[in-house]
Amino acid sequence: xxxxxxxxxxxxxxxxxxxxxxxxxxxxxxxxxxxxxxxxxxxxxxxxxxxxxxxxxxxxxxxxxxxxxxxxxxxxxxxxxxxxxxxxxxxxxxxxxxxxxxxxxxxxxxxxxxxxxxxxxxxxxxxxxxxxxxxxxxxxxxx
Amino acid sequence: xxxxxxxxxxxxxxxxxxxxxxxxxxxxxxxxxxxxxxxxxxxxxxxxxxxxxxxxxxxxxxxxxxxxxxxxxxxxxxxxxxxxxxxxxxxxxxxxxxxxxxxxxxxxxxxxxxxxxxxxxxxxxxxxxxxxxxxxxxxxxxxxxxxxxxxxxxxxxxxxxxxxxxxxxxxxxxxxxxxxxxxxxxxxxxxxxxxxxxxxxxxxxxxxxxxxxxxxxxxxxxxxxxxxxxxxxxxxxxxxxxxxxxxxxxxxxxxxxxxxxxxxxxxxxxxxxxxxxxxxxxxxxxxxxxxxxxxxxxxxxxxxxxxxxxxxxxxxxxxxxxxxxxxxxxxxxxxxxxxxxxxxxxxxxxxxxxxxxxxxxxxxxxxxxxxxxxxxxxxxxxxxxxxxxxxxxxxxxxxxxxxxxxxxxxxxxxxxxxxxxxxxxxxxxxxxxxxxxxxxxxx
Ligand SMILES: Nc1ncnc2c1ncn2[C@@H]1O[C@H](COP(=O)(O)OP(=O)(O)OP(=O)(O)O)[C@@H](O)[C@H]1O
Ligand code: SF4
Ligand SMILES: [Mg+2]
Numbered sequence: 001x002x003x004x005x006x007x008x009x010x011x012x013x014x015x016x017x018x019x020x021x022x023x024x025x026x027x028x029x030x031x032x033x034x035x036x037x038x039x040x041x042x043x044x045x046x047x048x049x050x051x052x053x054x055x056x057x058x059x060x061x062x063x064x065x066x067x068x069x070x071x072x073x074x075x076x077x078x079x080x081x082x083x084x085x086x087x088x089x090x091x092x093x094x095x096x097x098x099x100x101x102x103x104x105x106x107x108x109x110x111x112x113x114x115x116x117x118x119x120x121x122x123x124x125x126x127x128x129x130x131x132x133x134x135x136x137x138x139x140x141x142x143x
Numbered sequence: 144x145x146x147x148x149x150x151x152x153x154x155x156x157x158x159x160x161x162x163x164x165x166x167x168x169x170x171x172x173x174x175x176x177x178x179x180x181x182x183x184x185x186x187x188x189x190x191x192x193x194x195x196x197x198x199x200x201x202x203x204x205x206x207x208x209x210x211x212x213x214x215x216x217x218x219x220x221x222x223x224x225x226x227x228x229x230x231x232x233x234x235x236x237x238x239x240x241x242x243x244x245x246x247x248x249x250x251x252x253x254x255x256x257x258x259x260x261x262x263x264x265x266x267x268x269x270x271x272x273x274x275x276x277x278x279x280x281x282x283x284x285x286x287x288x289x290x291x292x293x294x295x296x297x298x299x300x301x302x303x304x305x306x307x308x309x310x311x312x313x314x315x316x317x318x319x320x321x322x323x324x325x326x327x328x329x330x331x332x333x334x335x336x337x338x339x340x341x342x343x344x345x346x347x348x349x350x351x352x353x354x355x356x357x358x359x360x361x362x363x364x365x366x367x368x369x370x371x372x373x374x375x376x377x378x379x380x381x382x383x384x385x386x387x388x389x390x391x392x393x394x395x396x397x398x399x400x401x402x403x404x405x406x407x408x409x410x411x412x413x414x415x416x417x418x419x420x421x422x423x424x425x426x427x428x429x430x431x432x433x434x435x436x437x438x439x440x441x442x443x444x445x446x447x448x449x450x451x452x453x454x455x456x457x458x459x460x461x462x463x464x465x466x467x468x469x470x471x472x473x474x475x476x477x478x479x480x481x482x483x484x485x486x487x488x489x490x491x492x493x494x495x496x497x498x499x500x501x502x503x504x505x506x507x508x509x510x511x512x513x514x515x516x517x518x519x520x521x522x523x524x525x526x527x528x529x530x531x532x533x534x535x536x537x538x539x540x541x542x543x544x545x546x547x548x549x550x551x552x553x554x555x556x557x558x559x560x561x562x563x564x565x566x567x568x569x570x571x572x573x574x575x576x577x578x579x580x581x582x583x584x585x586x
Contacts, residue, residue, distance in 0.1 A: 002508050004513075005261075024423065033507045034499030037298035044427050069504045 013060025022046040042118040049111040056101040079131040093118040151341035159204035162525035165194040173563035176530035190288040192449035205341035208360035213379030216333030225256040225397035228497040229458030238381025253317035256391030260474035263403035286346035287440035305488040314357040339448025352488030397444035401437040409435035549567035
């Protein structure tokens with residue numbers, strides 16, 4: 001049996017319209033693997049929030065996903081501006097989203113809180129001027 | 144579990160030319176071309192009727208019951224879908240259509256729109272109670288959408304309103320009324336739905352949420368329309384008074400069911416591709432706070448059903464015209480005897496994912512890896528020459544054992560090149576011009 005299914009996506013920072021396509025591919029793969037619906041749902045939300053954040057706050061990046069029988073690991077790595085105050089950024093409703101992003105319906109300041117709520121593990125490495133790496137692990141809670 | 148497979152949507156082999164139009168339009172990737180003919184993967188078909196609409200050779204059709212079967216019953220009842228009323232030009236009175244149904248051979252008429260009003264009223268009350276129903280509630284009236292959720296959105300299955308569709312309630316009410324009034328046995332009465340779509344035909348034979356069939360047959364709206372048209376002109380005064388208000392009739396257009404709940408927080412989606420997008424968004428919690436989501440597989444709602452005759456936009460305008468000057472509703476749920484028993488499903492929707500590649504996750508992972516690998520190695524043209532809608536779909540078919548890699552004409556080309564020992568130009572001889580690679584051919 002293969003150890004994991006790995007998927008990598010270059011998430012384009014210039015293409016707002018394409019944001020979210022990586023998460024829908026991951027979701028499709030999870031469904032095809034017969035992962036439990038509750039895990040598919042949480043993983044799809046976490047991946048989507050992370051992917052959008054890379055597009056609207058960090059000018060794109062690379063998303064890597066490793067799918068194993070009982071878990072999904074998502075890594076989102078960008079070379080954006082970094083997050084100056086992580087505690088503040090984690091608060092519900094805090095957002096620095098641009099006017100353009102807000103017009104598209106983003107910027108409610110709910111992305112990171114949702115990731116925290118749905119992922120079983122969330123780790124954020126961020127350095128001003130260097131970039132941000134968000135790692136999430138989601139486990140099958142039915143097992 | 145579905146007891147057996149039945150699909151109203153069927154293929155006429157003689158008419159099918161094996162073109163790739165339907166495989167490209169099927170929203171669930173349920174069609175392939177094999178041996179020069181289309182082939183429907185029954186497991187995946189949701190009877191939405193999209194292929195019937197797009198087939199240029201009219202090789203896809205909806206199997207309905209025949210008008211002849213009216214003869215098998217001592218008493219027959221027509222259940223017209225409200226979308227029928229939108230098919231006629233300059234119709235001043237719905238009573239004319241209802242009377243026409245008597246003239247073409249039915250003994251009685253029971254409007255599905257009336258049953259829809261009971262349902263709207265019942266659902267509104269249940270939503271207000273705010274405890275028992277899932278949040279947000281997804282309409283269960285369009286069987287194509289219900290089947291889509293069952294197969295592809297297992298996480299959403301428990302959001303589906305666990306209530307019968309208007310036509311099912313209409314069938315039960317019409318039959319029991321006729322039994323009470325005539326003393327006939329239930330089985331001596333033939334209850335026939337006049338349907339705008341194949342999905343309702345399938346649902347009548349394989350009902351979802353209820354254990355037994357409640358209709359004796361489903362007739363095509365086109366068929367009934369053709370019979371009604373000459374008769375309508377001969378009717379002076381309608382003999383039947385319509386039993387529904389604007390609420391029931393409004394169910395035939397997108398937004399009708401949602402707005403009847405008298406609660407602003409609903410969303411009405413029409414067209415199967417839009418429905419899929421909204422369900423994806425709902426699953427990913429991307430939608431705003433909503434109480435109710437109305438789904439119609441057909442553009443503009445049931446007036447867009449593929450068995451309807453009129454253009455859906457025209458029919459919708461006509462329905463709006465007929466709704467004017469009608470009372471809001473003529474049917475209150477409180478008037479129903481044992482409303483709950485008649486309306487509520489025996490359980491909630493059971494999901495039945497048709498997406499998993501294998502029931503064993505390890506095996507599924509292995510298959511997915513091979514699919515990804517193969518899909519990446521295919522040219523990505525999605526040209527359809529292999530009979531699958533996309534290169535990825537071919538990769539899935541190959542790994543699942545339903546197709547061969549060499550069904551791809553580029554794979555074929557490579558093999559020919561090896562076999563003939565020749566160069567690119569030789570191999571190109573096996574490809575149609577748009578796919579040839581050699582420059583000399585570019586004239
Ligand atoms: N990858 C990132 N790079 C730089 N800053 C980020 C990144 N991700 C999040 N942030 C900062 O954290 C804030 C909060 O993020 P969060 O996802 O919770 O909300 P949002 O993206 O602003 O709005 P929403 O996710 O609700 O559309 C953002 O406004 C931004 O300032
Ligand atoms: S929208 Fe109406 S006509 Fe179209 S498939 Fe659904 S129930 Fe049938
Ligand atoms: Mg965000």
